[in-house]
Amino acid sequence: MIILGIDPGSRITGYGLVEQRGNRLLHIDNGAITTRRGDDLALRLKTIHDELCRVIERYAPVALAVEQIFVAKNALSALKLGHARGVALLAGVNAGLPIAEYTALQVKGAVVGYGRASKDQVQQMVRTLMKLPEIAQEDASDALAVAICHAHSHGLSQRLQSAVRPRPHP
């Protein structure tokens, strides 16, 4: 079961793919979609959307996980982020993927075990969990983190379901 995590941004959109095999979590791929500064907004959005469609087609993930946004530096940066996030979510929903959103607190909690962990701690832990030779590009690492968070949350909900399922009497 492959999960796609995305960290959208108008300049750089990170993506990360993890596979849940039983209790194990494997790294599949990660990368960063960089848009050209000179390109106009619409072209940059097309690049983000097209590249994500390609990633989805290549790896056929079963779910898309993305960080939930509550705050932004200011309205203009929120607007820019919104554009990128909108086309990223569209790529997922057009491929029929369920979309899960997690708060930064949930992501950090799932990856480091501590919701107030620093950015460095999260990146180091992503590297360790994914057995990467070095820390992934920042946005790609964040994308892997939210994918790991979804895998944990999904695994937990499955275990909870099987725990409450009535067992046949002996």
Add this chain to the structure above:
Amino acid sequence: MIILGIDPGSRITGYGLVEQRGNRLLHIDNGAITTRRGDDLALRLKTIHDELCRVIERYAPVALAVEQIFVAKNALSALKLGHARGVALLAGVNAGLPIAEYTALQVKGAVVGYGRASKDQVQQMVRTLMKLPEIAQEDASDALAVAICHAHSHGLSQRLQSAVRPRPHP
């Protein structure tokens, strides 16, 4: 030459189509894409994108015009607006349409002749120019306004080009 104006919003996205025939400007269609409040964000974005793709396919406009955003009430509303605006621009760029952005000042100036005109004045003027039986739905009217603005600006640049074109000596 048909121009598509769009006024994106996460709940309601207005669209308006005007045709420039010589010096005349004709109303083709206008409407509002309303997303269901209960639907999650990704589904709402899909609705906006799909409906706009349908409008583009039906009327084959040659350009997309949209209002340029500088301010927003707050970061959260900017983020929501950004999502809708992102997928709206994507629908245009995927159809190969050039995208033109105009400030509110430019739109009001083009429609009413006065950049500080009120919302009511703009709506009344859109109704008059388009010969509509009544004022269009608010977002659809705003979408028509930006399409009218593009038609004016485009017509002006064409007239300027022909004015500076060297004429053959008699």
